[in-house]
Amino acid sequence: MKIYPVPMVPGPTSVPERVLRAAMINYGSADLEPEFFTHYLATEKKLQQLLGTQNRVVVQTGEGMLALWSALKSTLQPGDKVLAVSSGIFGTGIGEMAKSIGCEVITVKHDYNGAANNFGEIERQVREFRPKMITAVHCETPSGVMNPLQELGELKQKYNVPLLYVDAVASVGGEFVEVDKHHIDLCLGGSQKVLSAPANSAFLSVSEQAWKFIEEVGYVGYDALLPFREAPEKRYFPYSPSWVNLEQLSEAASIILENGLDDTIRRHRYNAVKVLSNMKAMGYRPFVEESKFAASTVSAFFIPEGMGWDSFDKSLRQKGLAVGGSYGELAGKIFRLGHMGSQSDTTLIDQALEILQQVPH
Numbered sequence: 615m616k617i618y619p620v621p622m623v624p625g626p627t628s629v630p631e632r633v634l635r636a637a638m639i640n641y642g643s644a645d646l647e648p649e650f651f652t653h654y655l656a657t658e659k660k661l662q663q664l665l666g667t668q669n670r671v672v673v674q675t676g677e678g679m680l681a682l683w684s685a686l687k688s689t690l691q692p693g694d695k696v697l698a699v700s701s702g703i704f705g706t707g708i709g710e711m712a713k714s715i716g717c718e719v720i721t722v723k724h725d726y727n728g729a730a731n732n733f734g735e736i737e738r739q740v741r742e743f744r745p746k747m748i749t750a751v752h753c754e755t756p757s758g759v760m761n762p763l764q765e766l767g768e769l770k771q772k773y774n775v776p777l778l779y780v781d782a783v784a785s786v787g788g789e790f791v792e793v794d795k796h797h798i799d800l801c802l803g804g805s806q807k808v809l810s811a812p813a814n815s816a817f818l819s820v821s822e823q824a825w826k827f828i829e830e831v832g833y834v835g836y837d838a839l840l841p842f843r844e845a846p847e848k849r850y851f852p853y854s855p856s857w858v859n860l861e862q863l864s865e866a867a868s869i870i871l872e873n874g875l876d877d878t879i880r881r882h883r884y885n886a887v888k889v890l891s892n893m894k895a896m897g898y899r900p901f902v903e904e905s906k907f908a909a910s911t912v913s914a915f916f917i918p919e920g921m922g923w924d925s926f927d928k929s930l931r932q933k934g935l936a937v938g939g940s941y942g943e944l945a946g947k948i949f950r951l952g953h954m955g956s957q958s959d960t961t962l963i964d965q966a967l968e969i970l971q972q973v974p975h
Contacts, residue, residue, distance in 0.1 A: 618935075618936035619935075620935040620936065620962065620966050620969065621936055621962075622935060622936060622937050622952055622957055622963075622966045623936050623937060623938045623952050624755050624784070624911075624938045624950045624954070625755065625784065625806050625952055625954070626806035626812065626813045627806065627807060627810045627952060627955045627956055627957050629810055629812060629956070630866075630869065630956050632865055632869065633810065633811050633812075633865045636858070636864075637812075637858045637861070637862055639858070639861070641857035641858055643854075643857075644854060644855040644860075645851070645854050650855070650857055650860075653860065653861075653864065654673065654855070655846050656864070657860055657863060657867065658671045658673065660864065660871060661803070661817055661819075661863075661867060662819070663871060663875065664791070664803075664867060664870065664871075665782070665786060665791050665793045665801055665819050666792040666793050667794045667801070668794060669793065669820055669822070670819070670820050670825075671818065671820075672684075672817060672818055672819075672839060672842040673815060673817045673855075673863065674816045674817065674837070674842075675815065675853070675856045675859055676814070676815070676816050676837075677804065677806070677814070677816060678783045678802065678803065678813070679804075679816070681783075681816035681817060681818040682708065682711065682781060683711065684818070684838070685800040685818055685820075685839065686708075686711055686712055686715060686779070687833050687835060687838070688827075688828045688831060688833045688837075688838055688840065689747070689800070689824060689827040689828055690712060690715050690746070690831070691715075691716070691717075691831055692717065693718065694718070694746045695719075695720075695743060695744065695747075696709065696712040696717045696745055696746065696747045696749060697719075697720055697736075697739055697743055697747070697748045697749070698712065698719055698720070698721040698722070698749045699721075699722050699730045699748060699749065699750045699761075700723050700730060700750075700751070701725070701728060701754055701757075701759055702726050702754030702756055702759060703726075703754070703756045703757070703941050704754055704755070705721075705751045705761075706721055706723065708749045708781065709721045709749065712749070720739055720743050720745075726754075726943075727759075727902055727903050728759065729760070729761050729762060729904075730751075730761045731761070733765050736765075736769065737769055740773050740775060746775075746776050746777060747778070748769070748770060748775055748777070748778050748779065749779045750763065750766055750779070750780050751781040752781065752785040752786075752791065753782070753783075753785040753789065753909045753911055755783075755784040755912055755950070756914075756941050756942070756950075757902070757944060758901060758902050758913050759902055759908070759909060760789060760908065760909040760910065761907075763780060763792070763796045763798070764795075764796055766778060766796070767795070767797040767798065768797075777799045778796075778797055778798050778800070779800040780793075780798045780800070780801045780802065781802050782801050782803055783802060783803055783804040783807055784807045784909070784912065784954070785807075785909070785911060786801075786803045786807075786808060786809075787807075787808035787809055787867075787875075787955065788807075788808040788878070788882040788911040788954050788955065788958065789879055789882065789883075789911065793819050798821070799821040799823055799824040800818055800819070800820060800821070800824050801818060802816070802817075802818045803816070803817045804816055804817075805859075805862070805863050805866065807954055807955065808870075808882075808954045809863065809870070809955060810866055810954075810955035810956040810957075811862045811863050812862060814856065815856075815859045815860070815863040817863070820839060820843075828840050836852075838852065882910040882954065882958050883910045885960065886908060886909065886911070886913060888960070888963060889951055889953055889963060889967070890908060890913055892967050893913070893967070893970070896967075896970065896975065898915045898916070899915060900916075901915060902914060911952070911953065911958075912951065912952050912954060913950065913951045913953065914948045915949060915950075915951075916948055917947060917948060917949055918973075918974065921975075923946045926949065926973070927949070929973050929974075930970070930973060933969045933972065933973070935965075935966055935969040935970070937950060937951055937952075937966075938951075951966065
């Protein structure tokens with residue numbers, strides 16, 4: 615299916631016409647033209663506003679996972695200690711990624727239907743383990759949980775943890791991230807969620823503290839961060855950037871900023887509450903137990919009893935509605951509505967709710 619009549623998948627989200635049009639230009643060589651470097655810096659400023667930071671924001675050509683790997687491999691070495699705070703598949707997965715680099719990893723696990731907020735245990739591990747890096751996921755897309763970040767930033771400061779790493783791929787633009795306020799050293803984003811651009815750009819903010827470790831580690835792989843520190847000023851990138859990808863990312867960020875970041879987040883929160891209240895009224899059971907931890911960008915519900923995921927998904931698609939299943943231990947148990955970015959639209963949500971009402975549940 616090339617086009618979903620009622621797209622409510624939790625990413626990649628449907629791309630607005632304005633962002634699609636940005637790709638319909640035969641741009642010059644990003645390696646040669648001064649306009650590209652000027653535009654890169656202008657796009658960086660837009661992303662800084664979305665992330666709440668004055669730190670350098672690096673834009674890479676590739677899907678969001680590129681930024682996750684790039685930040686880990688550029689700042690960590692075998693034997694480094696990493697404390698992975700997890701309330702879901704991605705939070706645990708980041709710890710596994712660090713292990714593959716050779717790091718010593720402790721994971722503070724939480725139930726997948728709630729937030730990563732056992733700060734007593736997290737603090738104990740920080741105090742005793744003394745990690746080089748704390749990792750966390752802001753929005754756990756597979757389960758629809760939004761995790762608090764403020765307390766992690768406070769613990770980082772209290773115990774002088776060198777690095778705080780946050781995956782904000784599914785939250786940036788649809789919820790406040792506040793990198794500088796929460797002392798986040800590496801905050802990772804992607805183009806295909808709230809920004810509603812194609813899955814072709816990854817970006818991340820990098821603190822001055824993080825740059826020190828990046829220089830110390832000296833990682834030189836394709837996804838290395840070090841060459842990006844002065845790349846736009848020196849007009850020399852480690853590989854040919856995609857001008858069209860940058861244009862699409864820039865347009866996507868502009869849409870949010872022109873509508874106002876505060877207003878955009880308020881819209882996401884309003885539509886999340888609308889989805890949750892209407893789904894509960896129809897008899898669907900939310901996966902996240904406490905609504906205050908339900909994400910503003912994606913909602914998860916149990917698949918109706920007596921129905922498997924395949925049959926439930928098929929019944930919705932026959933009526934034009936595309937939603938998402940889940941992964942790992944949640945596969946076949948829950949489904950997700952992605953009300954983020956272009957899909958955080960009241961009319962679209964009403965259409966989705968009408969179809970969900972018609973399906974046996």
